[in-house]
Amino acid sequence: MHDLDDLSPLLDALNPAQREAVCAPPGHTLVLAGAGSGKTRVLIHRIAYLMQACQVPAHAVLAVTFTNKAASEMRERLHKLSRLPIGGLWVGTFHGLAHRLLRLHWQEAQLPQGFQILDSDDQARALRRIIKNRSLDEKLWPAAKMQWYINQKKDEGLRPAQIDPGDNRHAQILWEIYEDYQQFCTRSGLVDFGELLLRTHELFKQQPALLAHYQQRFQHVLVDEFQDTNHIQYLWLRQLTGLQGAAFAVGDDDQLIYGWRGAKPGNLQQFQADFAPVQLVRLEQNYRSTGLILAAANALIHHNTARLGKTLWTSGAEGAPIGLYGARNEYDEARFITERIQAWVAQGCPYAECAVLYRSNAQSRVLEETLGAAKLPYRVYGGQRYFERAEIKDALAYLRLLANSDDDSAFERAVNTPTRGIGDTSLEQVRQLARKQGLSLWRASQHLLADNTLSARAGNALRRFLELILRLRQETAALSLSALTDQVLQQSGLLDFYRQKKGEKEQMRVENLEELVSATKQYQDDATDLSATLRAEGQTPLLAFLSNAALDAGDEQTPTNQDTVQLMTLHSAKGLEFPLVFLCGLEEQLFPHRMATQTEGGLEEERRLCYVGITRAMRQLYFSHAEVRRLHGTETYSRPSRFIQEIPSGLVEDVRLKTVAHAPYRPPAATLAHSTAEFHIGQHVSHPKFGEGVVLSGEGQGASARVEVNFGRQGVKWLVLAYANLQASPPRS
């Protein structure tokens, strides 16, 4: 043990409770840490403490975080704090770590070396295909539901063999689809998110020697955001900790927001029971938020039942009340936010201190429009991720095929994008043969070509496609990752395909594809720790890049260090903090979300989500809601969220816009006729030829403005206003 002087820089900055956690004796520890109580800080200091005071080598430490963002932040902070060599330290998400283990031990896990990760979009496509193959009605068996079922089973650690479908017909079909899907994955060398965890769990179960190796290596396993751990992750943790390892879990039951992914409120209690004896430490002092913000958070979360119970307090200032803005519509709301941010910046504070949080990704669009119009720099986290864009997925499909020709998911995607004369008819033949013989699409294609079963035209097209892939593989074998990507984009014709089109969207796609080449270039230059290790562990750059693309959906594409307003969902805001926070869209049906109110316990989870949002704020917090909002294409009126009512009114203050001078903002909207609102829906009109009718809907402006009119017996017609000579008429009695 070093003497205390060495440790003082490490421990001095901590409060007693934090120090207790950091210096907890060997054995299992559970830290119940409220929002803003220095959770991450404790975790990082704990690792440094283990290394400095207890002589624990870096390679004996495994730290699990919830997002990739959190993982890289932890590495960074650890490096700053201790300047110790942390090379052998494993930090990552459950999925990231499981993936790493599977890459290392692909043989023992019975996976092909080039196995690829299936994202949820690929998964949905695969399931749609399977449902079609079984000639089930897609209306009755929506892929999304099947996806949900399968993922849930995997999260519970269940294979088809371990599920008893019983004699319920519905359950049996679900079971069969799961079985089919699993076969598809195996045949194609594909692994979905849930599979990463389940497969690793089984790998450890089947290979005791391997497990023993890792148990011996990882003396300390630390888990952040423990409350959001699901069953399979929990099993994993227990397995890895074994009999000798020490688990150090940090969590807050009030911040459990991934119940829909299998996290259970009982997690923390379960940990105490299973890992007993557990040293319990509570962190209740909040260093982040003002007194008023904290009071609001406490009051809100108090409406939940079955909590472990914990009340945050602060010795800091009371701060300003929470501002509440009732907007007329979502544009008005965005304008309010814009204005407040401008005022904030006018005081000399950076944009980067401002965060706008919302319930669903779709809400970001209006905010982006408005912020952009006001020329405020912003950055959107999550949402349509870079690697999820259609054109990027197209390009990646080619890369995946290069890595593994049996990847059916990639095959389906690449084979006719850009169109090269391999239509659904020919493809169906390939699929049929593949199904009958249990082959991959690639192999089935080879067979069909060898047997000459296809028409000359289709056969040639297909042959050219296979040759293209083979040629690319050969020619690029010696090239760098970026040169390889460049070649693929050129030779596949993808780049030309989008270039030929004139639309603005297509231009964007071309730019995105070009960006992909520079992304690969950047990737090979300053690769992250994970990819560096992956490569050191014998992965080809291509494989490492593809895995990275699937697991870390390109959140770090744009540089983090720029001074921009931060836009993100409440879910992605977990673990972060900002001086100025806007919580917008606080309306019934949106937040709490309609979908959540229909599930058991859904409302409480929404409330916890709101709690997470509130506790992100350090100095100033604003709530906003809109009377009317365009949601899924239709105008929706809604009441302010119940969460607003649940906060004592003394903590909240109504705010108004300072500049009310100009007319209320009107979204670029839907007036029906070419001359302003000549006709409205439900209006009675008369037409020289068709007679009397009622306006059903309308679209377009100026010369192309049209209305849809129901003329009763004459039927429903679309009429161009410029020609139709429609007259407004009084309703018939």
Next chain:
DNA sequence: CCTTTATTTTTTTTT
């Protein structure tokens, strides 16, 4: 077989 247009469906959160 490809492209364009019309129709229908689906609307949360993420690894």
Next chain:
DNA sequence: AAAATAAAGG
């Protein structure tokens, strides 16, 4: 509103 699918036209 956007995306997926179906139908029609070339």
